[in-house]
Amino acid sequence: DEGKEYGLHGRISNLSAEKIFYDGRWNGEDFVFIIQGTVREVVVLDYNFEFKRKITTLLSEPKLIVEDTISNIGHSPAPYMILYHINIGWPVLDENLKVFIPGSITTPMNNEAKRKKNSHLSFTGPLKDLSYELYLHEFTPDKDGFVTIILLNPLFDSENGLGLSIRYLHANLPYLIQFKKLSKGEYFCSFEPASSFENRATQRERKNLRMLEPFETITNLIEFAVLPSNDSINDHIIP
Template sequence: MSDLFGKTYSRDELRKKSGDVSQIGGTKLYQLQDGNEKGVRAIDFKTGSGFNFTVLPDRGMDISYAEYQEASLAYISPTGTLAPSFYESQSLGWLRGFYGGLLVTCGLTYLGAPSIDKGRELGLHGRVSYIPAKNVWVDGEWDGDTYVMWAQGRVKEAAVFGENICLTRKIWARLGESRLFIEDVVENLAFERTPHMILYHINTGFPLLDASAELITASQNVRPRDENARPGLEECFCFSDPIPGYAEQVFYHEMKTDQDGHVWVALVNRSFKNGQGLGIYVKYSKSELPNFVQWKMMGEGLYVVGLEPANCGVEGRAKERERGTLQFLEPGEKRYYDLEIGVLASREQIEGMEKRIRKIAS
C-alpha cells in the first residue's frame, strides 16, 4: 500500500486513477548539457511524498540535490555539478568538484587529508566520486501493492600495477515514502590485497540547517580531530548563523547501537516553518562502518554539516597505516554496506526519533 496525499492506496486504485505511474512518482534519466556539467547523466527520483532526489551515475552513483516539499535538505557548493573529466587528483584538487549534495562517497582505496603513503602521493578523499558508473540500470516495478524504484551501477577504480576494486551500488525508494536505501558491495577484483577506505559524506544544508538546528546522536564519547576543533567540542551538537572567517571543525563520535547493531543519527530543526519542524536521519550498521565523523562548517556560503559514517579516520591513508587501523580487502573479498537516509517531516516525527536515539544512549 502507498500513503499518498493523505490517503492510503492499493496498486489497483492507483492504476485506475492514472495512465502511468510517472503521473505520481518514479525515476527519470537524462543528461546535463550546460558548461562544465555537460554530459553528466542524472536520475531524478520522485517518491510522491514530497521527497525527491537526484542520483549522478557519472559521479560515482552519488546523490546531488535532495528536497522535501521544496525545502532543500542538502548543501550545494559553489562548484555546482562538475563533469568527471575535470577531476584534479593532487593535493586538495578534489575540492574543485565537490558539489556537496546529499551524498558524496569518499574512497575506495584512500581518503582523508592528502598524504604520502609508501612513497605514493595521495590527494584528498580519493577517486570514486569522479568515476562514471557502467551497467547503469534505472527502473521500477510493483511488488504487490508497493511500487519500488531504483538506480544501480558499477564504479570501478583500477590501475595497471595497482588496485582493481569495484563498487556495485543500488539506490532505491518506495512510492509514498520519504526515505531512500543504499546497498553497496565493494569487491577486490585483483590478485593481491588492497587498502580499503570508505566514507559516506552526507551533507546537510539550509533551510534544514540553521541556527535552531541540533544534532541528535547516541554518542558515548566525542573527541576533536585537532586543536582547531577543541574549543568547539561542547557546542558540536548545536549550530549558529553563518560566521565570517569560520574555520571548519571536525569531531569523531563513538556511537552506541540499538539491539540490532544499528547506529541512528539525526539532524533536526524544530523551528522550521513556524514550528512544523524538519529533520533528516541516517541509519547504518556499526559493524560495517565503525567510525562516525561530524564535519561542522559554519562559514558564509560554506554553511554545511557533514554526517559521515566511515570505516576509517580522515587524516589520510599514511596516518591510518601508521596507527595500524588501515583496512584491507583480500583478493576476491567483498564488503557490504547498507544505509538508510530519511526525512523527519514534523515535530512529532522528530520527537519520535529523538526518543529512539535517547533510549539507545541510555
Template sequence: MANLYGRIRSKEEIRRRVGDMSQIADMRLMSFEDGKARGMRSIECKNGSGLAFTILPDRGMDIAWASYQGHPFSYISKSEVCSPAYFTENKDKGFLDNFFAGVMTTSGLSNTGASNTDQGKEYGLHGVINNIPAHEVHISKEWVNDAYVMTASGKVRQSRFYGEDFTLIRTIKMELGDNKIVVHDVYQNTGFDAQPFMLLYHMNFGFPFLSEESRLVMNKSLVTPRTKEAEKGILEYEKLTEPVHGYQEQCFYHDFEPDERGEVCVGLQNPSLGQSGLEVYLKYRKEELPYFCQWKQLGEQEYVMGLIPSTGYAEGRSAARINHQLIELKPGEKKEVTLELGVKEL
C-alpha cells in the same frame, strides 16, 4: 500501501487514479546541457509524498540535490556540480576544485581524509571514487506486492595499471510514499592481489535544515576533537549558529553506542520547518562503518554540517596504516554497506 496526500491507499486505489505512475512518482534518466556539468547524466527521483533527489551516475552514483516537500536538505558548494573531466588528483586541490558536496559524496577507495604519501606513493584528499563514471546504469520501477518500488543501480570500477582493481555495485532504492532513500553498496576486490581499502561517506546537510534553530540528534557517544581548532569548540560541538565570517572548520570524532540492532542514527532537526518541525536522519550499522566524524563548517557560503561514517579516521592512508585502521580486501573479497537516509515530521 502508500501514504499519499493524507490517506493510506492501496495499489489498486492508486492504479485506478493514474494513467502512468510517473504522474506521481518516478526515477528518470536525463542529462545536463549547460555549464561544467554539460554532458553528465542525472537520475531525477521523486517518491510521491515530497521526497525528491538527484543521482549522478557520472560522479560515482552519488547524490547531489535532495529535498522534502520543497525544503532542501543537501548542501551544494560553490564548486558546483561538475563533470569528472575537470578532476585531476592533486593533493587537496583536485578534490576541492570539484567537491559539489551534495547529500552524499563517497570517498576512497585507496585513501580517505587528508592527502598524504604512503609507501612512496602520493594519495589525494578523499580519493578518486567520486569522480569515476558508472556503467551498466539501470532503472527499475515496479509493483512488489502492494508497494511501488523504484531502484537505480550502477557499477563503478576504480582500477589502474600496476594498481588496484575495485568494483562497486551501488543500488539506490525508494518506495512510493515512504520518505527514505536506501543505499546498498557492494565493494569487491576484483584483482588478484590483496589491497588496502578505505571508505568514507561524506553526508552533507545545509540550509534550511541547517540553521541557528537546528539541533543535532545523535546516539550517546564519546567525543574527541580532531584538531586544535576543534578543541576550542569541544564544549559546543552541538551548538549551531548563523553563518560566521571567517569561520574555521571544526571536526569531532564520535565513538557511538549502537542500539540493540547494532545501528547508529544521527540527524538534524529543525523545529521551524513544516507544520511541527522536520528531521533529516542517517542510519547505518556500526559494524560496517565503525568510525564517525562530525564536520562543523558554519562559514559564509561554506555553511554545512557533515555527518560522516567511515572505516577509519579521516587522516589519510599513511596515518591509517600507523594506527592499524587500514583494512585489507583479499582477492575476490567483498564488503557490503547499507545506509538509510530519510526525513520525518516531528
C-alpha cells in the same frame, strides 16, 4: 602513501559508472524505484576494486536507501578506506537545529574544536570568518548493528518542523566524523560515516590499515529518511 598520489577524495571520484540500470515495480500496495550502477577502479600491477551501488526508494514514504557492495576482485590484498560525505545545509541547518547522536563518545580533533569544548551540538546562523570544527564520534551500535542520527529543526515552517534521519550499518563504518563550518558562504555541517579517521599513510605506519583479501566483499548500507513534521520527528525519537 608509499610515494603514490590519490587526489582529493581518491581516484574513484573521477571515474564513470557502467552497467547502469533502473527499474520500478509494484511490491504489494507500494511502488519501489531502483537505480544501480558499477564502478571499477583498477591499477595495473596493483589493485582491482569493483563498487556496486543500488539506490532504492518507495512511493509511500520519503526514504532513500543506499546499498554499496565493495569487492576486491584482484588476486592480492588491497587497502580498504572509505568515507561518506553527508553535508547538511539550510533549511535543516540553522540556529534552531538539534542533533541527536545516541551513545557516542565524542573527541575534538582540531584546535578550534578543542577551544570550543562541547560545542559540537551547538549551531548559529551564518557568521563571518569562522574556522571549521572537527569532531570524531565513536559508537556501540544497536542490537541490529546500526547507528542512527537524528537532525531536527522544530521551528522551521512556522513551527511545523523538518528533520532528517540517517541510519547506517556500523560494522564497516565504525567512525563518524563531524565537520562543522558555519561561515557566510560556507554554511554546512557534514556527518561522515567512515572506515577510519586517519589518513592512509598513518594507518599503514601503525599497522592497522584494513585490507580486503582477494575476492572478499563487504556491504555498506545507509538509510536517509526525511521527517516532514514535528509529529514524524517525535515518532523517530520517542518509541
